[in-house]
Amino acid sequence: MPAADCPSTAECRILAAVRAVPAGQVASYGAIARRAGLPGRARLVARVLGRNDDPALPWHRILRSDGRIAFPAGSKGFSEQARRLQDEGVVLHNGRVRLPADEGTLDAALWGPC
DNA sequence: CTGATGACGGCGC
DNA sequence: TGCGCCGCCATCA
Numbered sequence: 001m002p003a004a005d006c007p008s009t010a011e012c013r014i015l016a017a018v019r020a021v022p023a024g025q026v027a028s029y030g031a032i033a034r035r036a037g038l039p040g041r042a043r044l045v046a047r048v049l050g051r052n053d054d055p056a057l058p059w060h061r062i063l064r065s066d067g068r069i070a071f072p073a074g075s076k077g078f079s080e081q082a083r084r085l086q087d088e089g090v091v092l093h094n095g096r097v098r099l100p101a102d103e104g105t106l107d108a109a110l111w112g113p114c
Numbered sequence: 115c116t117g118a119t120g121a122c123g124g125c126g127c
Numbered sequence: 128t129g130c131g132c133c134g135c136c137a138t139c140a
Contacts, residue, residue, distance in 0.1 A: 029122055042122040043136055050121060062121075070121035077121070 013037055014048045021061045024089045026097055028065045046070065060084035067097035 006012040013036035020035070021027050027035075029042035038044060042065075049059045060081040064070050071077035073095050082092055091098050 030124095033122090040123085040135060041137090043120070044122095046121045047137065059121085064121085065123055072121095081121090 010036065010038055010041070010044065011048050014045050015052065015054070015057065018045075018049070018057055018059065018062060021058055023058070023061075026061045026063050026067070026085065026090060028063055028067070029070070030065055032062060061088075061090075063097060069095050 014032060017027075017032045017035040021032075029045045030040075033039060033041040033045045036045070045062070049057075049062060052059065062070070069078050069081050071081060078095065082095055085097075086092055
């Protein structure tokens with residue numbers, strides 16, 4: 001039976017997946033959704049992050065499949081996320097995570113800080 | 115119920 | 128690489 005602090009199993013799993021991302025590493029929405037047992041629910045992950053009220057949640061480690069920040073360049077969220085990522089040692093290239101062309105799989109690149 | 119929107123993803127050009 | 132279109136899902140008007 002679900003705990004009272006868990007509004008829904010899906011949301012709880014998504015939050016867990018996000019929290020499972022170690023500092024200095026990043027993951028895509030799709031990867032998080034997949035790890036949460038919700039393949040194809042990347043948008044749901046995005047919605048949950050936007051509605052989350054946990055300041056300790058490393059939402060800034062979640063990027064788009066391209067390795068880019070989901071927020072529009074120049075917006076508050078963008079600058080804040082970029083700042084947090086760089087603060088954790090994540091190298092950003094024009095608001096975008098450096099993706100090794102060697103790896104065809106973005107997941108490997110995103111989950112591997114190199 | 116229908117249509118529009120969004121912190122998305124994949125494919126095509 | 129950049130841009131656009133479409134698909135998918137959940138919420139809102």
